[in-house]
Amino acid sequence: MIPANIRSQESLGRVHFIGIGGVGMSAVARIMVARGVAVSGSDAKDLPVMAELAAAGARIAVGYAAANLGNAQTVVAGSAIRADNPELVAARAAGLPVVHRSEALAATMGDDLVVTVAGTHGKSTTTSMITVLLQGAGMDPSFAIGANVPALGVNAAHGTSGVFVAEADESDGSFLNYRPKIAVVTNVEPDHLDHYGTAEAVYESFDRFTALLPADGVLIACSDDAGAAALAERTLARGNTRVVLYGTSEGSDLVLHDGGPGDVAVSSPAGRFALDLQVPGRHNALNAAAAVAVALELGVDVEAAARALAHFSGASRRFELKGEARGVRVYDDYAHHPTEVRAALTAARSVASGHRVHVLFQPHLFSRTREFAREFADALNLADTALVLDIYPAREDPIPGVSSQLIAEHLSPGGRLVEPGGAVAALTDAAGPGDIILTVGAGDVTAFGPQIVQALGG
Structure with missing residues (x-):
């Protein structure tokens, strides 16, 4: 629920974003700058979007430090920001309102x-x-x-x-x-x-x-x-x-x-x-x-x-074409729920037009893998080749007994676990002209797409 004192753009005052480089955080910051709000922000890494925000008028810092808050009157903290982040600690010590990006965006909508x-x-x-x-x-x-x-x-x-x-x-x-x-x-x-x-x-x-x-x-x-x-x-x-x-x-x-x-x-x-x-x-x-x-x-x-x-040609990481080589098209998709994986592979089947479909899947979160392991396997079995990486933990700590093996044990003969170092070679060896290779998941599996295209071309 939006705090009673954060109901409008005017009530925000000067806004500081902790984790401003994230796709959701930078979106809110970009709109605020365009609507005349004084914006500052920081992130652990120097990401390209931060230069764009700086050019638009935001005050940007790389790395976290209490001094980055400046004269901020409202602080927006990303969900991945740790409680001991020095900027978050300083904001709470100063009694500044700390809000979720959705609260800040809602106030900006006016x-x-x-x-x-x-x-x-x-x-x-x-x-x-x-x-x-x-x-x-x-x-x-x-x-x-x-x-x-x-x-x-x-x-x-x-x-x-x-x-x-x-x-x-x-x-x-x-x-x-x-x-x-x-x-x-x-x-x-x-x-x-x-x-x-x-x-x-x-x-x-x-x-x-x-x-x-x-x-x-x-x-x-x-x-x-x-x-x-x-x-x-x-x-x-x-x-x-x-x-x-x-x-x-x-x-x-x-x-x-x-x-x-x-x-x-x-x-x-x-x-x-x-x-x-x-x-x-x-x-x-x-x-x-x-x-x-x-x-x-x-x-x-x-x-x-x-x-x-x-x-409309698509959104980033939504059945996004990463390249084509040797007659094989390589796509990347953010799907991280069984229904999404099934939809992505069904779309790949239609695009492949009778050729084979090969998927590299990275489960996202231990809890989601525990809840939906069988459903993930059923969806992945739509592919001719289904390779499964270790779980991408994101914000979670490991859960005893939960691993990608829970999915692998329900895969058809074309599916198996794979180590990151062997994934590219396994896919390029399996794929032939007209086939589709799809990298799937909400983690860093997206990095494999360009590597696969390069390996096919090489």
């Missing part, structure tokens, strides 16, 4: 019409699609996205239209800090149980999210997803806002017709309209339908909305 995108999967892609669509239709939205988007050039910007499009992250409950008028929910599944504890707590948090919508607002939910459809039913029963459904069901308000690549369309009472999508997979077709539904709520012509989606 009187804008806020569109938020939440869901267990597809948030970054759908938020990106909405932004590209609105820009292509002649609107200039402000936006904040949790991934870099090549078609936009940046992952955050201040626009002039009075519409603010933001990715709303449920992983730590921070999506409850926003006050949207239009809320998209792509899907609802148990995840981030290290934070929530139970699946029921996840569902309850989404109920609280939709309860934030005003009477003249709207929930846009995916009818193809059981969790999102159930959320829509509960929201309708509560009666606090309208509900619009999108999906392949004929009972949806916006119906998706997905005949595969080159044959995607949506239909509404206004008619049927083809979507020219550059990104493959049913999941991306559904994300596109969500974007069109938002455009219709904002009064954008549906034909203009459909045409504008042709400019």
Whole structure:
């Protein structure tokens, strides 16, 4: 919940970001600078985005020190910042308000019409699609996205239209800090149980999210997803806002017709309209339908909305092409939940057009591996070759008895554990012309893509 004294951009005063180089933190800082807030920030490493922020007018420091706070009046701390960080310690000692980046962003939104995108999967892609669509239709939205988007050039910007499009992250409950008028929910599944504890707590948090919508607002939910459809039913029963459904069901308000690549369309009472999508997979077709539904709520012509989606080429690490060599295409995907892995591999199958698919997967978090090991294996078994690295721990300490072996023991004969040093050679030996290699996971597995392309070319 946003502190009572942090309700507007003016109430923030001078803002200091601890961990300003992160993709989410830098997005908020970028918008604040553009909206006239005095911004400073620091990070442990000198990252490229920090030079961009400095050029825009922010005061930037490399390395953490109490003196970096300067005359800050509000401090924004990234979720990865340790309690003993000298800047965080100094801020608390001085009695400065320390807020989550979502709280700072919500305060900055001001009187804008806020569109938020939440869901267990597809948030970054759908938020990106909405932004590209609105820009292509002649609107200039402000936006904040949790991934870099090549078609936009940046992952955050201040626009002039009075519409603010933001990715709303449920992983730590921070999506409850926003006050949207239009809320998209792509899907609802148990995840981030290290934070929530139970699946029921996840569902309850989404109920609280939709309860934030005003009477003249709207929930846009995916009818193809059981969790999102159930959320829509509960929201309708509560009666606090309208509900619009999108999906392949004929009972949806916006119906998706997905005949595969080159044959995607949506239909509404206004008619049927083809979507020219550059990104493959049913999941991306559904994300596109969500974007069109938002455009219709904002009064954008549906034909203009459909045409504008042709400019969307994907978000960073979302089935991102890393290169091609020896007739083998190499993609990278951020998928870190079984449903996401299955969607990525299904998309790879469609792109491979009958050729083989090889995947290098890195599990993310010990807790998630413990909860979904069998489901991960079932998804990975869609590939011809499935190689699994050790778990990327991120913020977690090891859990006794939990390792990638829990996944490996359920893999089909084409799957096995692999050491980092042998992964590139194993994949390049297995792949032939026309095949797809996919690196998958939310950790540092992304670094393997360029290495694989280089090895194929060499």
